[in-house]
Amino acid sequence: MYRKPVFLLFVSFILSALSACQNTAPNTNQTAVNTNQNQTASKEIPNRKWWKEAVVYQIYPRSFKDTNGDGIGDLKGITEKLDYIKSLGIDAVWLNPIFSSPNDDMGYDVSDYRNIMKEFGTMEDFDVMLKGFHERGIKVVLDLVANHSSDEHFWFQEAKKSRDNPYRDYYHWWNEEDGKPPKRVSFFDPEGDGWQYEPNTKSYYLHYFSDKQPDLNWENPKLREEMYSMMKFWFDKGVDGFRMDVIHFISKDKPFREIPAEFNGDFGKFYGSGPKLHDYIQEMNREVLSKYDVMTLGEAGATKEDAHKFVDEERRELNMIYHYEGVNLGYLPDSKKIIDPKGWKLSDFKDIYTKWDTNFAEKGWNTVYLGNHDQPRMVTRWGNDSPEFREVSSKMLTTFLLTQRATPYYYFGDELGMNNIKFDKIEDYKDIESINWYKQIKAEGGDLTQFLESQKIAARDNGRTPFQWNATANAGFSTGTPWLKVNPNYEKLNAEAQEKDENSVLNYFRKLVKFRKENPILIYGKYTLLDRENEDVYSYTRELDGKKFLVLLNFKPKESEAKTGLDLSKAKVLMSNYADAAASEKLKPYQAVILEITN
């Protein structure tokens, strides 16, 4: 499904390309846009799919818009803002979990897969919201948490009643009389222990995340059948896809063994992805996915070789996965996201994104993201959130995301350039990850000051603060007390203010989304990294049907120079985050330029 090419009409922005700006302060009052392209239908693109061409906008419903004053965003809030979402030009939304949940891990602990979380509203609210999205031509992707349920789910409540309960086998157990279970790691347990003792049945149950998130037993065909039938329930309602939470963990290495010494405690390599993982996903595809025109995105943290097992078409599994290599750059190895004092190198950043592009150049399809609900705000982490550079570096990062050969997953609020709130004290955090790590470091007598400083950059709650709609109380998010503090900069940084400013971060995002859709070269065109050793500028070309675009991204708060070896004498500036952009390798601080090379 590929939309017809159109002539672009942005003529109101005139480039003053020759007026070289001497000073290094960003002059971003106008965005250079020259999109007068006549994009002819491509001959070279095989295997087009709507989800390859889509820009996906991720919404964290809890923080989007509250309509009943309880301080928690809700589905009615999303419905209220449908026109705003439509105005972004995006094609699909991914909503973080909206199913019933006690919220030990903010919805990633589901207590009823066929109902809506009571704080978020009702099934009727869901139906209204879904219809509203579809009327606007926007697809809706939900979050499927299939590796674990909540301990408050009916299945678990039954399973722990007795060892012969019909639901017992929906989970993984280790009987007390068999001794201590072999070590398994939990991400959210204060002691890091993946087994929790259950006194009623004198046994331990497995939980890779918190002890309120028991892992489901996919070995059990009845459990798999329940999952497939639940997925059909949502697809029959019209849902357009699933993002699948930690889907690589669903198969376990039964019977549980001690980690052999050669794995050096590396659970990911030893038991992370169990032997039946791909059998289950293929079965899920046969039973459910193949029967609908839907998209699937696996959170699979795979190596580049493993990634193909999930997404190569002939394997009939998923459409896309996402990796963590990019977002993990810059932390000390095996640490609780402690910032590496040496920082991160742009050449490493380039290598990671180039490696993943190459990995899918022939087969499969790539994804790209810098922000999501598990990440801090992209401008703080990868750009520069000082007042001088926040806007311009946000735009530069948006340019990166929307010019990669990959489906971009764009996180709500990043289109405003929202930045980290940087809490000073642990009491402000609501996220189980930050709270548990704090407890662990405290118990070990570790460096809590260093941890809290790192959390200002790295904590997930930075990306979860309420959306900044306007300058009224609580940023217009809620009339009550927001569940998580609002970033105090909302009086200046908010959507309403940016609507009025033609050159805002918000309007730059809109222009770039439109520009990407009108230029399939940015979606499908071949990617080539240039000037790899340059630690200031990231440069790459995109090529399709004899056309060539060059993207130059200055990642530094200073004037920098690219050395691409290309002749830019006849190059044309198509887009930039500076008004006076020239077809030059000399870039202003955080400048982004998209050029067309014509020789």
Ligand code: NOJ
């Ligand atoms: C990955 C999700 O993205 C994260 O938010 C969650 O805490 C874990 N999976 C557990 O479900």
Ligand code: CA
């Ligand atoms: Ca609410």
